[in-house]
Amino acid sequence: xxxxxxxxxxxxxxxxxxxxxxxxxxxxxxxxxxxxxxxxxxxxxxxxxxxxxxxxxxxxxxxxxxxxxxxxxxxxxxxxxxxxxxxxxxxxxxxxxxxxxxxxxxxxxxxxxxxxxxxxxxxxxxxxxxxxxxxxxxxxxxxxxxxxxxxxxxxxxxxxxxxxxxxxxxxxxxxxxxxxxxxxxxxxxxxxxxxxxxxxxxxxxxxxxxxxxxxxxxxxxxxxxxxxxxxxxxxxxxxxxxxxxxxxxxxxxxxxxxxxxxxxxxxxxxxxxxxxxxxxxxxxxxxxxxxxxxxxxxxxxxxxxxxxxxxxxxxxxxxxxxxxxxxxxxxxxxxxxxxxxxxxxxxxxxxxxxxxxxxxxxxxxxxxxxxxxxxxxxxxxxxxxxxxxxxxxxxxxxxxxxxxxxxxxxxxxxxxxxxxxxxxxxxxxxxxxxxxxxxxxxxxxxxx
Numbered sequence: 050x051x052x053x054x055x056x057x058x059x060x061x062x063x064x065x066x067x068x069x070x071x072x073x074x075x076x077x078x079x080x081x082x083x084x085x086x087x088x089x090x091x092x093x094x095x096x097x098x099x100x101x102x103x104x105x106x107x108x109x110x111x112x113x114x115x116x117x118x119x120x121x122x123x124x125x126x127x128x129x130x131x132x133x134x135x136x137x138x139x140x141x142x143x144x145x146x147x148x149x150x151x152x153x154x155x156x157x158x159x160x161x162x163x164x165x166x167x168x169x170x171x172x173x174x175x176x177x178x179x180x181x182x183x184x185x186x187x188x189x190x191x192x193x194x195x196x197x198x199x200x201x202x203x204x205x206x207x208x209x210x211x212x213x214x215x216x217x218x219x220x221x222x223x224x225x226x227x228x229x230x231x232x233x234x235x236x237x238x239x240x241x242x243x244x245x246x247x248x249x250x251x252x253x254x255x256x257x258x259x260x261x262x263x264x265x266x267x268x269x270x271x272x273x274x275x276x277x278x279x280x281x282x283x284x285x286x287x288x289x290x291x292x293x294x295x296x297x298x299x300x301x302x303x304x305x306x307x308x309x310x311x312x313x314x315x316x317x318x319x320x321x322x323x324x325x326x327x328x329x330x331x332x333x334x335x336x337x338x339x340x341x342x343x344x345x346x347x348x349x350x351x352x353x354x355x356x357x358x359x360x361x362x363x364x365x366x367x368x369x370x371x372x373x374x375x376x377x378x379x380x381x382x383x384x385x386x387x388x389x390x391x392x393x394x395x396x397x398x399x400x401x402x403x404x405x406x407x408x409x410x411x412x413x414x415x416x417x418x419x420x421x422x423x424x425x426x427x428x429x430x431x432x433x434x435x436x437x438x439x440x441x442x443x444x445x446x447x448x449x450x451x452x453x454x455x456x457x458x459x460x461x462x463x464x465x466x467x468x469x470x471x472x473x474x475x476x477x478x479x480x481x482x483x484x485x486x487x488x489x490x491x492x493x494x495x496x497x
Contacts, residue, residue: 055277061086062095067100068284069288089317090308149179164190166183175215198230222252234268351366391412406436409436
């Protein structure tokens with residue numbers, strides 16, 4: 050192994066509970082272990098972004114901005130990190146540049162140090178504004194390669210994405226493997242190329258879904274990866290990340306030791322297990338079917354629950370077969386939010402109706418029209434003609450066609466607005482935010 054210590058980013062406060070507890074971990078339970086976590090010496094803690102923002106308001110009746118401020122106050126010695134979907138911010142569609150810039154500014158103002166920004170299509174045009182804004186407001190901009198497997202995704206193409214990310218201002222590069230498909234050998238080859246062709250730190254992020262994650266990290270670290278994402282053991286493995294303690298112990302005997310204190314980690318882990326007693330027990334099972342289907346675990350479980358609710362659970366195997374076909378038709382987009390939802394819903398419609406593209410979702414029509422960006426490969430021409438007319442296709446950066454959105458959002462929430470951040474919550478999730486604002490106002494009235 051090459052020298053110098055490996056940085057560890059722990060995902061326990063974001064991706065780990067998003068993956069294993071459906072994003073339901075409450076802030077009051079997080080703060081039970083903040084003091085211990087702050088003393089560990091992590092490279093960073095991932096605490097915000099992804100689906101946690103939406104879930105705070107939708108399911109927990111919590112203000113996501115207040116969560117961030119609370120964690121910032123209780124983790125004074127540790128860098129805090131978030132996941133941003135580029136021009137999609139934390140939602141499922143493209144947002145105007147003024148909303149993206151303001152969101153990034155407020156995220157940093159409220160306590161975020163590192164913003165990992167990704168685009169579901171690896172279209173770096175959709176990352177320009179978020180990276181520019183992160184730099185402008187003093188944050189660390191981590192540009193992301195979304196890793197996937199297909200006939201058109203090669204190491205050369207991933208490295209080209211990384212070079213574009215460097216060109217638009219990224220301070221580091223993350224490899225984001227949302228489905229656990231990155232093999233140990235591919236991890237080694239990709240990290241070696243990135244370290245050779247770019248002069249930026251490289252961070253590895255994968256999920257334990259297929260059972261390969263720890264091996265993938267080991268070979269990536271051997272090849273020179275600077276930082277890896279793990280999760281404290283009570284919320285590790287399964288569709289989460291590899292356990293922090295195991296990797297720290299394994300690296301301790303190499304010249305790439307993380308330097309983290311195993312006893313402190315064990316103490317934090319013990320305390321966190323007690324906190325989790327109030328939650329449904331998470332599954333840490335491995336699902337190797339992803340190695341063949343290439344469909345992320347979260348996407349599979351969503352499709353399964355949608356079918357069960359419609360009393361059509363027996364059609365599930367057909368949909369699992371249809372997803373790769375739709376993905377191929379669509380130019381092999383990586384199956385990450387929002388593309389996993391778009392492809393999954395269309396596959397479901399194709400199977401349930403018995404007619405491929407006979408019924409089309411609004412989102413797939415927008416995708417084919419270029420509203421989400423440039424696909425990895427051109428969309429199948431015959432399929433494209435079934436979904437949109439030639440003249441409907443956008444040619445350019447999607448956000449350039451959007452009207453500014455901040456003032457419209459501000460005007461819509463005058464009677465409920467209590468902080469500037471409320472404008473952003475509403476701009477991203479209007480209906481969810483409105484319900485949350487009304488509930489907040491009622492609680493305050495009752496407390497008087």
